[in-house]
Amino acid sequence: MASLTRRNTLRLPVSTRVLIRPRNRGELVAALEALQHSGIPRVILGGGSNLFFAQPHFGGAVVDTSLMTAVVVREESIVADAGVPMPRLVRAAARQGLGGFEYLVSVPGTVGGGIFTNAGRGRRLGLNLSDWVESVDVYTPGGLQTLTRAECEFGFRWSVFQRQTAWVILGARLRALPAAPAEVDQRIRIRMDWVRRRQHRDKPNAGSVFKAGYRIDNRALRAGGAGFSNRTRNWIVNLGGATSSDVLKLLSACRQAHLARGLPAPTLEWQVV
Numbered sequence: 235m236a237s238l239t240r241r242n243t244l245r246l247p248v249s250t251r252v253l254i255r256p257r258n259r260g261e262l263v264a265a266l267e268a269l270q271h272s273g274i275p276r277v278i279l280g281g282g283s284n285l286f287f288a289q290p291h292f293g294g295a296v297v298d299t300s301l302m303t304a305v306v307v308r309e310e311s312i313v314a315d316a317g318v319p320m321p322r323l324v325r326a327a328a329r330q331g332l333g334g335f336e337y338l339v340s341v342p343g344t345v346g347g348g349i350f351t352n353a354g355r356g357r358r359l360g361l362n363l364s365d366w367v368e369s370v371d372v373y374t375p376g377g378l379q380t381l382t383r384a385e386c387e388f389g390f391r392w393s394v395f396q397r398q399t400a401w402v403i404l405g406a407r408l409r410a411l412p413a414a415p416a417e418v419d420q421r422i423r424i425r426m427d428w429v430r431r432r433q434h435r436d437k438p439n440a441g442s443v444f445k446a447g448y449r450i451d452n453r454a455l456r457a458g459g460a461g462f463s464n465r466t467r468n469w470i471v472n473l474g475g476a477t478s479s480d481v482l483k484l485l486s487a488c489r490q491a492h493l494a495r496g497l498p499a500p501t502l503e504w505q506v507v
């Protein structure tokens with residue numbers, strides 16, 4: 235049994251029967267093939283910043299990609315393994331005079347998780363990781379494939395990987411724009427200043443909880459150690475000692491509060507295990 239408490243950004247005390255931590259694409263493929271033959275259920279974990287473990291213990295295998303951090307920048311092209319943290323991707327590109335996607339510097343996830351969720355800014359702004367993706371290398375039970383951007387079927391917070399749950403992102407090729415490192419640094423600073431002013435980052439959280447459609451004042455809702463942030467309205471924060479069960483109660487209270495006002499229950503932004 236292995237703890238996942240440090241591997242989910244809400245810091246919920248959860249564990250898994252098996253934890254596998256491949257260091258490169260070859261080790262990831264070998265682990266996935268072994269799991270496919272064994273029939274043990276598995277979950278792919280990136281930064282754990284959009285994944286909610288609804289039970290305190292997962293009886294299968296968690297494949298954690300966070301040690302797969304190879305990133306190669308050549309001319310305007312960036313090849314990154316699935317586990318590269320988004321801030322590292324932005325900074326590696328900046329060092330080589332490339333930019334354009336600095337707004338992703340504040341996303342505490344990985345390239346794999348970012349492609350899965352098509353991470354980006356709000357719907358209105360239309361700034362998404364998919365704008366920069368050229369191709370994605372994927373493990374499928376039938377063999378390895380390289381998908382074009384069109385084949386990834388990107389939409390707002392959507393990619394084909396949310397439908398094809400047996401597919402695993404090994405890494406991706408992105409194309410960035412030439413930019414002076416000082417200019418990129420400045421844009422990173424502006425983004426992080428905005429984040430520090432506007433987001434409730436001093437308590438563990440997992441970013442936005444619900445998709446659009448969230449319509450009540452939730453600030454008074456609380457369950458055990460979990461509560462809604464009074465600063466970033468659509469975030470649940472771990473106020474101290476929160477458990478999966480606390481978070482489930484809070485989600486349920488929020489849905490009930492919507493229904494009680496005759497409003498449709500909001501849908502979850504998080505992926506649930």
Ligand SMILES: Cc1cc2nc3c(=O)[nH]c(=O)nc-3n(C[C@H](O)[C@H](O)[C@H](O)COP(=O)(O)OP(=O)(O)OC[C@H]3O[C@@H](n4cnc5c(N)ncnc54)[C@H](O)[C@@H]3O)c2cc1C
Nearest residue numbers: 280281282283284285343344346347348353354403441505
């Ligand atoms: C403080 C904070 C701020 C945030 N800000 C933003 C923001 O500005 N914009 C935004 O879009 N999101 C934001 N998020 C949400 C989150 O960071 C993103 O959704 C991020 O892309 C998730 O990446 P991850 O690596 O943490 O994925 P995880 O949470 O580890 O996983 C998410 C899903 O992706 C799947 N997955 C992960 N890696 C792979 C892979 N290699 N192959 C196949 N499937 C995979 C997992 O199985 C899971 O279903 C924020 C979260 C926090 C905590």
